[in-house]
Amino acid sequence: MVKITILEAINKALNYEMNRDSSVVVLGEDVGKEGGVFRATEGLQQKYGAERVVDTPLAEAGIVGSAIGMAINGLKPVCEIQFFGFIYPAINQIINHASRMRTRSRGLYTCPLVIRTPYGIGIKALEHHSESTEAYFIHTPGLKVVIPSTAADAYGLLLSAIRDPDPVLFLEPTKLYRAFKEEVPIDEGDKKALDKKESDKSGNITKTVKAGEYTVPIGKARIVQEGMDCTLISWGAMVKECEKAAELLAKEEIFPEIIDLRTVSPMDKEAILASVKKTGRAVIVQEAPRTLGLSSEISSIITENSMADLQAPVIRVTSFDIIPPLPKAEHYYAPDPYRIYRGVKKVLSY
Amino acid sequence: MLYEQFNPLREQQLQVMDKDGRVIRKDLMPKLSNDDLKKIYYYMVLGRAADQKAMNLQRQGRIGTFAPVYGQEAQVASAYALQQGDWVVPAFREHALALVRGMPLKNFYLYYMGHETGSVVPKDARILPVSVPVGSHPLHAVGIAWASKIRKEKNVAITYFGDGATSEGEFHEAMNFAGVLKVPVIFYCQNNQWAISVPRKIQTASRTIAQKAVAYGMPGIQIDGNDIFAVYAATKEAVDRARRGEGPYFIEAVTYRFGPHTTADDPTKYRDEKEVEFWKQRCPVMRLKKYMTNLGIWDDSQEKKLLEAVDKEIETAVADAEKTPIATVDEIFDNTFAQLTPQLAEQKAYLKKVMEEKKTRTQK
Numbered sequence: 127m128v129k130i131t132i133l134e135a136i137n138k139a140l141n142y143e144m145n146r147d148s149s150v151v152v153l154g155e156d157v158g159k160e161g162g163v164f165r166a167t168e169g170l171q172q173k174y175g176a177e178r179v180v181d182t183p184l185a186e187a188g189i190v191g192s193a194i195g196m197a198i199n200g201l202k203p204v205c206e207i208q209f210f211g212f213i214y215p216a217i218n219q220i221i222n223h224a225s226r227m228r229t230r231s232r233g234l235y236t237c238p239l240v241i242r243t244p245y246g247i248g249i250k251a252l253e254h255h256s257e258s259t260e261a262y263f264i265h266t267p268g269l270k271v272v273i274p275s276t277a278a279d280a281y282g283l284l285l286s287a288i289r290d291p292d293p294v295l296f297l298e299p300t301k302l303y304r305a306f307k308e309e310v311p312i313d314e315g316d317k318k319a320l321d322k323k324e325s326d327k328s329g330n331i332t333k334t335v336k337a338g339e340y341t342v343p344i345g346k347a348r349i350v351q352e353g354m355d356c357t358l359i360s361w362g363a364m365v366k367e368c369e370k371a372a373e374l375l376a377k378e379e380i381f382p383e384i385i386d387l388r389t390v391s392p393m394d395k396e397a398i399l400a401s402v403k404k405t406g407r408a409v410i411v412q413e414a415p416r417t418l419g420l421s422s423e424i425s426s427i428i429t430e431n432s433m434a435d436l437q438a439p440v441i442r443v444t445s446f447d448i449i450p451p452l453p454k455a456e457h458y459y460a461p462d463p464y465r466i467y468r469g470v471k472k473v474l475s476y
Numbered sequence: 477m478l479y480e481q482f483n484p485l486r487e488q489q490l491q492v493m494d495k496d497g498r499v500i501r502k503d504l505m506p507k508l509s510n511d512d513l514k515k516i517y518y519y520m521v522l523g524r525a526a527d528q529k530a531m532n533l534q535r536q537g538r539i540g541t542f543a544p545v546y547g548q549e550a551q552v553a554s555a556y557a558l559q560q561g562d563w564v565v566p567a568f569r570e571h572a573l574a575l576v577r578g579m580p581l582k583n584f585y586l587y588y589m590g591h592e593t594g595s596v597v598p599k600d601a602r603i604l605p606v607s608v609p610v611g612s613h614p615l616h617a618v619g620i621a622w623a624s625k626i627r628k629e630k631n632v633a634i635t636y637f638g639d640g641a642t643s644e645g646e647f648h649e650a651m652n653f654a655g656v657l658k659v660p661v662i663f664y665c666q667n668n669q670w671a672i673s674v675p676r677k678i679q680t681a682s683r684t685i686a687q688k689a690v691a692y693g694m695p696g697i698q699i700d701g702n703d704i705f706a707v708y709a710a711t712k713e714a715v716d717r718a719r720r721g722e723g724p725y726f727i728e729a730v731t732y733r734f735g736p737h738t739t740a741d742d743p744t745k746y747r748d749e750k751e752v753e754f755w756k757q758r759c760p761v762m763r764l765k766k767y768m769t770n771l772g773i774w775d776d777s778q779e780k781k782l783l784e785a786v787d788k789e790i791e792t793a794v795a796d797a798e799k800t801p802i803a804t805v806d807e808i809f810d811n812t813f814a815q816l817t818p819q820l821a822e823q824k825a826y827l828k829k830v831m832e833e834k835k836t837r838t839q840k
Contacts, residue, residue: 232811
């Protein structure tokens with residue numbers, strides 16, 4: 127067990143996979159010597175060389191487009207896009223090529239690649255550095271979209287993403303990168319002594335589990351805390367806001383169940399519906415602009431499937447359909463604990 | 477090296493054989509046996525005839541919109557310069573050269589009839605599916621070649637695109653990545669001088685397209701793209717050089733499409749018939765035929781036999797393609813991901829149910 131930040135978890139996961147699988151390569155802007163602008167790839171180039179950890183020219187379509195070719199020809203590229211707001215030049219490659227190659231060639235050619243990028247608001251950044259436009263990508267068939275909100279999930283989901291046979295967009299909430307240290311069930315280092323041995327009844331070793339081996343399945347939500355009064359559904363940095371809202375609500379003896387989707391495409395519908403069945407009320411908390419965000423889809427899914435369970439309309443607490451304001455006015459924009467608290471109170475008023 | 481002899485900045489163009497099939501540069505003549513020539517000729521004739529058949533089928537509504545290769549058949553000679561294991565990343569006007577790589581002719585018809593399976597070529601053909609978003613696919617060739625370099629393999633990648641594609645941003649990113657990373661990739665621009673209705677001079681203010689290579693730190697050469705000897709010689713030089721680890725290479729093959737961009741446009745609206753006539757005098761198929769006839773290795777009876785064989789091949793391919801069953805509901809869902817997601821499983825089950833219901837309704 128180690129106690130690390132999300133950023134450290136990502137670095138360790140990359141290191142573990144690069145060490146385990148020589149076909150894994152990392153490419154992006156400033157990922158080599160600099161170790162990435164957030165240091166997510168720090169130390170990797172020194173360890174694995176400039177051929178496997180590549181500082182590319184400054185061109186996002188170039189990074190993703192060439193990663194597609196690499197993936198077709200047997201490598202597992204992990205691209206870093208410096209900020210989510212800079213991914214748009216690569217959108218043609220993602221939508222028109224990476225996500226469709228399997229279908230178009232009926233599986234003859236595939237794109238097992240990962241695109242990692244810092245995502246979301248909350249670090250008082252420059253313009254274009256606070257985007258949470260995951261909906262554009264969730265709307266794309268053939269692409270998986272993952273957003274961890276804890277260090278353990280960042281580690282375990284990144285391992286799963288790299289091993290996934292299809293393209294995965296891996297969004298890392300910038301606000302949470304260094305916000306706290308959390309436990310990740312891995313042991314430090316790659317030393318053989320740390321590997322866990324599993325043995326059968328007569329004591330013969332049947333399996334060796336590597337010290338760094340910890341995966342979280344793509345497509346499965348996490349119950350952050352159980353509760354009976356209302357279901358709070360969220361992902362990314364908003365999960366932490368939901369936890370803070372739950373503290374406010376607890377003072378009034380209101381106990382929401384909090385679900386962290388972790389994977390936003392394909393989404394864990396079963397987990398959502400099971401919780402709504404239990405609580406009869408749902409509030410969806412989304413950092414993205416309001417219109418046609420993932421919360422709208424979740425709301426539809428709940429009403430289509432759980433009408434009989436519902437005791438109140440499904441409420442969305444979201445950002446607004448405006449450009450994310452610059453840092454001075456950023457606090458107006460995204461849901462905060464009070465707005466979430468208010469949303470829960472509203473569904474409880476029916 | 478050829479690229480050192482023909483400077484695109486001075487608008488010099490490599491031509492080995494003139495428009496009448498006479499060799500004007502014996503010293504640059506690539507090594508091709510008589511059998512090689514006959515094979516190249518066969519693929520060119522097959523490509524052209526297959527195209528004409530597709531055009532007829534399109535007019536009859538038996539095939540969808542497609543981009544004819546008519547006039548650009550010398551592309552065959554470039555694929556002929558590749559080796560087994562090399563990769564081809566095409567745009568959408570490369571079905572003649574795809575045949576050289578082992579794409580079954582039936583696949584050409586399948587794809588344009590509307591079957592995804594048309595893109596499923598034998599594994600060792602190593603040709604990617606047609607790429608419709610213009611100029612975005614050269615990056616895939618860069619990545620493929622880059623992977624080949626990282627994995628210490630000797631395979632190169634070649635990508636084909638038109639003059640219009642060179643205006644797209646991703647084309648420039650591909651050129652830049654290839655130059656910086658020194659990957660074994662060949663950029664083969666089929667400058668057919670028209671991007672639908674827009675002439676080459678509106679695409680770029682450069683005097684040649686080949687000169688763009690200079691800025692990306694790689695050799696660039698302009699060639700007569702209707703001269704199979706120039707096409708073969710330049711591609712061979714590029715491929716050999718890339719295989720030696722000396723990096724990317726850019727070829728601008730000046731050619732002309734005799735027909736429309738696709739079956740959906742009418743070229744008489746935007747270009748002069750005289751221009752078409754001028755280029756028809758430089759037809760790549762006719763030139764090779766003249767060369768072989770002058771050499772005494774080709775005559776009318778061989779031509780007749782070839783055309784008959786080609787027609788038969790086409791009839792079989794079309795008949796096979798038309799017999800191919802429509803993709804099943806399973807097929808259109810199951811290839812989205814390696815494993816069906818719960819959402820897709822639900823949607824698939826729904827569609828199957830609806831299809832069943834529709835069937836019973838019509839039976840009543």
